[in-house]
Structures are given as C-alpha cells and as structure tokens.
Amino acid sequence: MLSPIDLKTVAFLVGAYPREPVFFSIVESIYVRRKTTGELVRLVNDPSRDQDNTCLELIGHGEGKLLSEAKRCSFSLFVNLMGRLTNVGLTAELQKSTSADKPAAAKGAKGAATSSDGASAGFHGRFCFDPTRSLGVAFRPLCGDQSKTVQLTYRFADVGEVELLLSLRSPIGVFNYFGRLLNNQPLSWRNFYFTNQARDLIQDEPFLNIVRGHGLGCFASIPYAGESFCVPESSKHTALLLTLLLHLRNLNIQPSDLNSAFTVRLSNS
Numbered sequence: 001m002l003s004p005i006d007l008k009t010v011a012f013l014v015g016a017y018p019r020e021p022v023f024f025s026i027v028e029s030i031y032v033r034r035k036t037t038g039e040l041v042r043l044v045n046d047p048s049r050d051q052d053n054t055c056l057e058l059i060g061h062g063e064g065k066l067l068s069e070a071k072r073c074s075f076s077l078f079v080n081l082m083g084r085l086t087n088v089g090l091t092a093e094l095q096k097s098t099s100a101d102k103p104a105a106a107k108g109a110k111g112a113a114t115s116s117d118g119a120s121a122g123f124h125g126r127f128c129f130d131p132t133r134s135l136g137v138a139f140r141p142l143c144g145d146q147s148k149t150v151q152l153t154y155r156f157a158d159v160g161e162v163e164l165l166l167s168l169r170s171p172i173g174v175f176n177y178f179g180r181l182l183n184n185q186p187l188s189w190r191n192f193y194f195t196n197q198a199r200d201l202i203q204d205e206p207f208l209n210i211v212r213g214h215g216l217g218c219f220a221s222i223p224y225a226g227e228s229f230c231v232p233e234s235s236k237h238t239a240l241l242l243t244l245l246l247h248l249r250n251l252n253i254q255p256s257d258l259n260s261a262f263t264v265r266l267s268n269s
Contacts, residue, residue, distance in 0.1 A: 050073050092125055095123065219238070
C-alpha cells in the first residue's frame, strides 16, 4: 500500500474504468524532457500548484507554453498534457514476461520514484499508445507491438519530440490525494477532461462530489466528527472513484499482509 502502484495494476484499472478518472487518480506528476535540448520540467497533478487563476486558460490553449510556463502553471499544463495524451490513446497493457524479464523499480528524474513494471505471474505492464486512436502521430510505444520499449515518446507540433515519465502514487497516496483535493478542488471538473466518455460521466460536478448532510438517495454516507457526509446516488463519477479505491486496495493486499489462519483440531469425544 505504501509502494508506487505497479504498471500491471494500472493495466487492470484502465481495462475496467474510463482512462481519465484513473490517470487523474493515480498519476502524481509527469516529467517532460525535450530531446533536442535536454530541457526538463515537472508538471504536478495538484490544483494548488497553479500560482494564479489565469493559468486555467492554458488547459485548452497550452500550445507553446508546455515548457516555458511549467513553473507558474504546473497543474493546468498537467491537465493540458494529460488531455492531449488521452486523446491520442494513452493507455496501459499487459505483456507476457520472458525468462529474461526482471521486475525493476523505475526511478523518475531527480530520484522521483515511479512504479515498477509489476512483472509477476507471467505478465508485466507498461504504458503505451492505442494505435487505433493515434493514426498519423509520432509516438512510442504502440500497444500490441511486442517490443520491450517502455520509454514514452511523443512528438508535439509546438515543442518537438519529448520523452515522458509518469510518476505514480502509492495506493495510500491516492487516498491522501482525494482527501486533499476535497478541500481544494474546482467546482466543476468537466473542462479538465478531454474525452467525451469522461465528460459524460462527470457532467458538471466536481471531481469528488461529497456533500454535508444525510438525506435520501446516498450512494454512500458516513457520520464523522458530529456531522454526516453523503455521496449523492446521482454522482456516478464519485461512485466510480470510491469503487476504484476499493479495487486498488484489494489489488495491493498480499497474502503476507493478512493474519495467519488458526489451526483448529476437532475431536470426537
């Protein structure tokens, strides 16, 4: 639960849920390195990292600003980049492992920990681009190409070819992120999603739609510190996120984490 989410788990999650809610939940930041100059920036998935409200304009108009405005508008440019990547088919897949494959923890730029490849049970995971969504775009690796390439590369019209490194949260980190976001999130998240599937799911709600009070029609409710909190049953996006948390926890519980079974002896006396 404390280790970064592995790519095998990511492949399971994007196979079961819409990609954008999954990526916004589990991706902590994206490192972008321009191949021609080596210039490196880090875009952080945290609304508090934008220094002023004018940054929100870059979500839909970030061309040419991806590197130059990264420090001032880190979150808005993260949203812009994630939207561009999902629109051209960024996803994750399982690949069959060979005897030569060894699980290795990947280290992000400047020592930032990212996920391992999650190799186990004959399969490992990796990020890739769905070729049915990415026609005519220079990117690597393509899903299903059977290569061992794990480095994401993408060619933007405004900054040229870049290498991308997605730094992933731990399962506990996802829980903590949701808690922080609840107190510092935009009232509507719709414009932060670029795919119709995610926009239709969230409608005009915030990322997490949890309201005070306990009324009829709650998907989930809980009393806390003398107050009641409710997820309205109409909030399909928040219901999905709570289910994702449950599955994320279950996928990261190992047999060694559980209590040993008691040995019981029965006798017929």
